[in-house]
Amino acid sequence: MTIKLSFFLYLYFAFIVVWAIFSVIALYHMFKFGFKKLSTYAVIVLYILVALFMLSISVYYINQFDWTLVIFDSSNINNSPYSF
Amino acid sequence: MFNLYRLPNKIKNEEIVRIIRRDFFVLFLKILFFMFLCIIPFGFFAVMLISYPEMFSSPTYLAIIILSTSAYYLFVWLFFFFSFIDYYLDVWIITSERIIDIQQKGFFSRIISEQKLFRIQDVTSEVQGFIPTMFKYGNVYVQTAGTKSRFFFHQVPNPDEVRDVIIKLVRLNQKKHKKEMDKSEQIAVEKDFKESEEIQEIMKH
CATH class of the missing domain: 2.30.29 (PH-domain like)
Structure with missing residues (x-):
């Protein structure tokens, strides 16, 4: 059994999906129940812009790694001269 | 709306x-708390840099640190937005x-x-x-x-x-x-x- 570094990347993607769902719920509430004022629209736009900024920085750094790296390989344990 | x-x-x-x-002071306290949450990872990294400096040169550990930091800040930003909505949508x-x-x-x-x-x-x-x-x-x-x-x-x-x-x-x-x-x-x-x-x-x- 091998575990690649991409395992953590998939966990991260799962978190992003959940985070996006909650973001949509929060934005829905602002649109539905927020007051028809400039401040409401400003807050919504600010949230989206900062979130996109954070995601773009994350994507930039994520692209710099080799996610196919193997971090755990059970065959190495079995072939070890010290295994029982 | x-x-x-x-x-x-x-x-x-x-x-x-x-x-x-x-x-507004109630919102200000929420903002202060949010800023404190943003600073926490820097303290954590400072401690890790002193105690385990080899972690930052290993690509495996560095990748995991990047992912967890990104997830943390996205979560904090969402949490702050929820907190703001709770303040903003209450009105008399x-x-x-x-x-x-x-x-x-x-x-x-x-x-x-x-x-x-x-x-x-x-x-x-x-x-x-x-x-x-x-x-x-x-x-x-x-x-x-x-x-x-x-x-x-x-x-x-x-x-x-x-x-x-x-x-x-x-x-x-x-x-x-x-x-x-x-x-x-x-x-x-x-x-x-x-x-x-x-x-x-x-x-x-």
Whole structure:
């Protein structure tokens, strides 16, 4: 059994999906129940812009790694001269 | 979206007197807490750099650190937005005819109550604590005769002023309603008199 570094990347993607769902719920509430004022629209736009900024920085750094790296390989344990 | 200047079930000649939210200091405390959460990872990285400097040169550990940091900051930003929505969507509207209390209780839970001013019996303002006293925010309790016996204005700015405004509006509203009641009572009395005259006419014949 091998575990690649991409395992953590998939966990991260799962978190992003959940985070996006909650973001949509929060934005829905602002649109539905927020007051028809400039401040409401400003807050919504600010949230989206900062979130996109954070995601773009994350994507930039994520692209710099080799996610196919193997971090755990059970065959190495079995072939070890010290295994029982 | 909710138009603050187009009230639901608007009464004739009703005007908005005040729109009140919780004091800005409450939001400021949330912002401070959010900023503290943003600083925490730097402290953590400083400790890790001193204790385990080899972690930052290993691509495996570095990748995991990048992912967890990204997830952490995205979570904190979302959490702050939720907190802001909780502050922003709670509002009290005082009009010339009623008080409207709009409370967002988490998500998918919104409570809107209203009470006519002439039903208000008692208004109490309260400022407790050093920080509320310095920044002049507190609570206002409005006792009514309705099913919701007590309205609660929570952490509002200048609660004494809010109390004074409500009391003045209640007095004006009660005077207005007394005049209308006197007028309608007069009409009812006249109507009764007319009916009794008709009855007497009928009885004559």
